Amino acid sequence: MSTSPATTHYPAAPTSERVETRTLCVLVDNEPGVLARVIGLFAGRGYNIDSLTVSETEHEKHLSRISIVTRGTPMVLEQIKNQLDRQVPVHRVVDLTTGSPAIQRELAMVKVRGNGKHRAEAQKLAETFDARIVDTTPDSYIFEITGASEQIESFISQMLPLGLVEVSRTGVVAIARGAEGM
Amino acid sequence: MTEMTGAEMVLAALADQGVEHIFGYPGGAVLPIYDAIFQQKKVQHILVRHEQGAVHAAEGYARSTGKVGTVVVTSGPGATNAVTGLTDALCDSIPLVVITGQVPTHLIGNDAFQECDTVGITRPCTKYNYLVKSVADLPRVLHEAFHIAASGRPGPVVVDIPKDIQFATGTYSKPKDFQHKGYRPKLKGDPDKIKQAVEMMAAAKRPLFYTGGGVINSGRAASESLRELAKLTGFPVTSTLMGLGAFPAADPQWLGMLGMHGTWEANWSMHDCDLMIAVGSRFDDRITGRLDAFSPGSKKIHIDIDPSSINKNVKVDLGIVGDCAHVLEDMVRMWRGAHHKPDKKALEAWWAQIGKWRAKNSLAYRNSNEIIKPQYAIQRLYELTKDRDTYITTEVGQHQMWAAQFYQFQEGNRWMTSGGLGTMGYGLPASVGVQLAHPKSLVIDIAGEASVLMTMQEMSTAVQYDLPIKIFIINNQYMGMVRQWQELLHGGRYAHSYTEALPDFVKLAEAYHAHGIRCEHPGELDEKIREMIEVKKPVIFDCMVDPAENCFPMIPSGRAHNEMLLGDAATRVEDAVTEEGKMLV
Numbered sequence: 223m224s225t226s227p228a229t230t231h232y233p234a235a236p237t238s239e240r241v242e243t244r245t246l247c248v249l250v251d252n253e254p255g256v257l258a259r260v261i262g263l264f265a266g267r268g269y270n271i272d273s274l275t276v277s278e279t280e281h282e283k284h285l286s287r288i289s290i291v292t293r294g295t296p297m298v299l300e301q302i303k304n305q306l307d308r309q310v311p312v313h314r315v316v317d318l319t320t321g322s323p324a325i326q327r328e329l330a331m332v333k334v335r336g337n338g339k340h341r342a343e344a345q346k347l348a349e350t351f352d353a354r355i356v357d358t359t360p361d362s363y364i365f366e367i368t369g370a371s372e373q374i375e376s377f378i379s380q381m382l383p384l385g386l387v388e389v390s391r392t393g394v395v396a397i398a399r400g401a402e403g404m
Numbered sequence: 405m406t407e408m409t410g411a412e413m414v415l416a417a418l419a420d421q422g423v424e425h426i427f428g429y430p431g432g433a434v435l436p437i438y439d440a441i442f443q444q445k446k447v448q449h450i451l452v453r454h455e456q457g458a459v460h461a462a463e464g465y466a467r468s469t470g471k472v473g474t475v476v477v478t479s480g481p482g483a484t485n486a487v488t489g490l491t492d493a494l495c496d497s498i499p500l501v502v503i504t505g506q507v508p509t510h511l512i513g514n515d516a517f518q519e520c521d522t523v524g525i526t527r528p529c530t531k532y533n534y535l536v537k538s539v540a541d542l543p544r545v546l547h548e549a550f551h552i553a554a555s556g557r558p559g560p561v562v563v564d565i566p567k568d569i570q571f572a573t574g575t576y577s578k579p580k581d582f583q584h585k586g587y588r589p590k591l592k593g594d595p596d597k598i599k600q601a602v603e604m605m606a607a608a609k610r611p612l613f614y615t616g617g618g619v620i621n622s623g624r625a626a627s628e629s630l631r632e633l634a635k636l637t638g639f640p641v642t643s644t645l646m647g648l649g650a651f652p653a654a655d656p657q658w659l660g661m662l663g664m665h666g667t668w669e670a671n672w673s674m675h676d677c678d679l680m681i682a683v684g685s686r687f688d689d690r691i692t693g694r695l696d697a698f699s700p701g702s703k704k705i706h707i708d709i710d711p712s713s714i715n716k717n718v719k720v721d722l723g724i725v726g727d728c729a730h731v732l733e734d735m736v737r738m739w740r741g742a743h744h745k746p747d748k749k750a751l752e753a754w755w756a757q758i759g760k761w762r763a764k765n766s767l768a769y770r771n772s773n774e775i776i777k778p779q780y781a782i783q784r785l786y787e788l789t790k791d792r793d794t795y796i797t798t799e800v801g802q803h804q805m806w807a808a809q810f811y812q813f814q815e816g817n818r819w820m821t822s823g824g825l826g827t828m829g830y831g832l833p834a835s836v837g838v839q840l841a842h843p844k845s846l847v848i849d850i851a852g853e854a855s856v857l858m859t860m861q862e863m864s865t866a867v868q869y870d871l872p873i874k875i876f877i878i879n880n881q882y883m884g885m886v887r888q889w890q891e892l893l894h895g896g897r898y899a900h901s902y903t904e905a906l907p908d909f910v911k912l913a914e915a916y917h918a919h920g921i922r923c924e925h926p927g928e929l930d931e932k933i934r935e936m937i938e939v940k941k942p943v944i945f946d947c948m949v950d951p952a953e954n955c956f957p958m959i960p961s962g963r964a965h966n967e968m969l970l971g972d973a974a975t976r977v978e979d980a981v982t983e984e985g986k987m988l989v
Contacts, residue, residue: 305712
C-alpha cells in the first residue's frame with residue numbers, strides 16, 4: 223500500500239487549484255501595531271503580499287485604509303478575508319476584484335539617465351504615457367506616472383533600454399466605482 | 405468616577421469584572437500592582453511557581469467555570485514564560501486576561517533590565533493585546549480586554565502596563581461606560597441558512613453530529629440544545645477531544661470520540677455518513693486524517709462562531725456563522741415548527757450499520773493480572789469516581805488519549821485538556837485552577853510521568869493553598885506517545901523517549917508536604933484509588949503500568965478514517981506505515 227506525498231496525514235498543498243490575484247481593501251483602527259498585526263497574519267500563515275499600501279483616511283475616527291494585493295487559491299483567498307475580518311481592530315474587508323467594479327491605481331517615480339537620442343526618446347515616451355517630469359538635470363529625468371499596474375510595468379520596461387536607473391512605486395490603491403462608499 | 409493610581413485601577417477593574425481569583429508571580433515591573441493587591445480583599449491572588457503554571461491554572465479555572473481566567477506576571481521573563489500558556493489558550497479558545505508588567509514608558513526600546521517586546525511577542529498568540537501608554541486609557545482597555553476575551557470565539561488577551569502607568573493617577577470608570585468601537589462578533593445565525601440546514605437534516609439517510617469545543621464554550625444552553633436536537637432527530641453524535649461532555653457518554657446515541665484515536669464506530673460513521681453536521685468543531689488534522697479521503701460522500705453543514713474556521717481545511721456545503729447556542733436553539737425551533745420527521749427507515753438501517761461497527765469493540769485491550777494496564781487504571785478510576793462531583797484534567801500523550809477513551813463524561817466543563825497545542829505540563833497547574841474554582845469537588849489530573857515533571861513545581865502551589873488535587877500518574881517510564889510512534893514508524897529505535905532516573909514520586913510528594921501513593925499491582929488498584937480520594941491533601945499517585953502498551957484504535961499517517969488500526973492488528977502496524985508517513989507527527 224503506497225501513499226503519495228500529496229496524501230499524507232497533514233493536509234496536502236492544493237497544487238492543482240488555480241491561483242488568483244485579488245485586491246483587498248481593509249478598514250482598520252489606526253492604532254499602534256495594527257500594521258504589524260496584518261503583516262504578521264500574512265507572514266505567520268504563509269500568505270502572499272504582492273503590494274501593500276496604508277494611510278489614515280479618516281482622521282477624526284482614526285481609521286486607516288490598507289490596500290493589499292495578494293495571490294492564492296480560492297480557498298486560501300477566502301481564508302485571508304476571514305482571517306483579516308476577525309481581527310479586533312479590523313472594521314471591514316472588501317474584495318475589490320470580485321466585488322463591484324473598481325478602479326486600481328499606482329504611482330511610480332522613474333529615474334532615467336542619458337543624453338542625446340535616448341533622452342529625447344525618454345521624454346517622448348513619457349508624453350505618450352502621460353507621465354510628468356518632476357526633476358531634471360542635464361543628464362537625467364525623474365518621471366512621475368500614475369496608472370494601472372500593467373501600464374506602469376509597460377512604461378518601466380520601455381524605459382529600460384533608455385537608461386533606467388531607479389524606480390519607486392507606491393503599490394496599488396483601489397476604490398469601488400459608483401456612488402456607494404465602503 | 406474616582407481618582408486612583410493605575411495599579412489601583414487594575415484591581416478595581418478586576419473586581420468590577422467579577423474576578424475572585426488571579427494567578428500570578430511578582431516582579432519588579434508589577435510591584436505597584438502587587439502593592440494594590442496587598443491593600444484590598446476582593447480579589448485573592450494565588451502565587452504560582454512559574455508563569456506558565458499561572459496561565460494553565462487560569463485556563464483550568466476558566467474552562468471549568470465558563471468565566472474569564474486572569475493572570476498577572478512581570479515584564480521580560482515573566483511575560484515570555486507565559487507565552488506557552490497564551491498559545492495554548494488561543495488554540496483551545498479559552499478566555500483569559502493576562503496582565504503583564506512592562507518597564508517604564510521612557511525606557512521602552514532601550515533594552516532595559518527585564519524588558520522584552522511583550523506585545524510583539526504575544527501578538528500571534530493572543531486574540532488581542534494592548535500596550536497601555538496613558539493611564540487615561542487604562543480603565544477602557546481593561547474592560548475591553550474582558551469583553552474581547554469572553555465574547556465571540558473566546559481567547560487570551562494581554563494587557564501590557566508600563567510601571568510608570570501603574571504609578572500614575574487618573575480617573576477610573578466602571579465597565580458599563582464603554583463599548584468597543586468596532587468589535588461586534590455575530591451571535592445569531594442566518595435564519596435562511598438554518599432553515600436550509602434543518603431541511604437537509606430531514607432529508608438525510610445517514611446523518612451524524614460532529615461536535616467540538618465550541619459547544620462547551622458556548623455554555624450550558626448549547627449543550628442542552630444539542631441534546632434536545634439529538635433526541636428530536638435520533639441522529640448519532642460524536643465529538644472531538646475538546647467537546648467531550650457536551651453530549652452525555654451514557655446516551656445510546658453517543659458514538660465516542662472521533663479522530664486519530666477515536667472509536668471505530670465514530671470514524672466509520674464520519675467516513676460513510678451522507679450528512680455531517682459540524683457544530684463548534686474545526687476540522688483539525690487530527691480529526692480529518694487524509695483530507696482527500698475525508699468523508700467523501702457527505703454533504704457538510706458547519707456551524708461556527710469564527711467565519712475563518714469555515715472552509716479552512718474542508719470545503720463545506722453550508723456554513724453558518726453564529727454562536728452554537730443560538731444556532732442550535734433555532735434549529736430545534738425550526739425542526740419543531742416545520743413538523744419535520746427524520747427518515748425513520750433510513751435511520752434504522754444506519755443505526756444497524758453503526759451497531760456492526762460498535763460490535764468491533766474497538767477500545768478492547770488485553771487485561772492482565774500481573775501488570776496494571778493503563779486502560780484498566782483509568783477504567784477503575786472512572787468507576788470509583790463517577791458518582792462523585794469530579795473534574796478531570798490531563799497532560800498530553802497516551803494517558804490523555806486513554807482518559808478521553810475510557811473516562812465517561814456526562815456534562816460539559818468537567819474535562820480540561822490541552823487539545824490544539826498539545827502542551828505537556830498543562831494538567832497539574834490546570835487542576836490547581838479547577839480546584840480553586842470548585843473547592844469541594846474531586847479534581848484529578850490524569851497524568852503521564854514525563855509531562856507532569858514539566859510543571860511539577862506547582863505541587864507547591866497546591867500545598868500552599870490547601871488544594872487537594874489528585875495527580876494520577878500513568879507511569880510507563882516512557883514518553884509513551886513518542887515511544888509508540890518510534891515503535892510504529894522508526895523501527896523501534898527509542899531515541900530519548902525513555903526517562904532515565906525518574907524521581908521517586910512518593911518521596912517527591914512527601915517533599916512537597918503532600919501525600920504519595922505507589923501502586924504496582926492490579927489487585928491493589930481499587931483500594932489505593934479509594935485512599936487517594938479519601939486523603940484530604942494533594943496526592944501524587946504513582947500508578948506503575950505496562951510500559952509497552954500502545955494506544956489504539958489509531959489512524960496511522962497518511963490514512964483515512966476507514967483505514968484505522970485496531971489493537972489486535974498491532975503486529976501489522978509496521979507494514980502499514982509508509983515512508984511518507986514517517987515525515988509526519
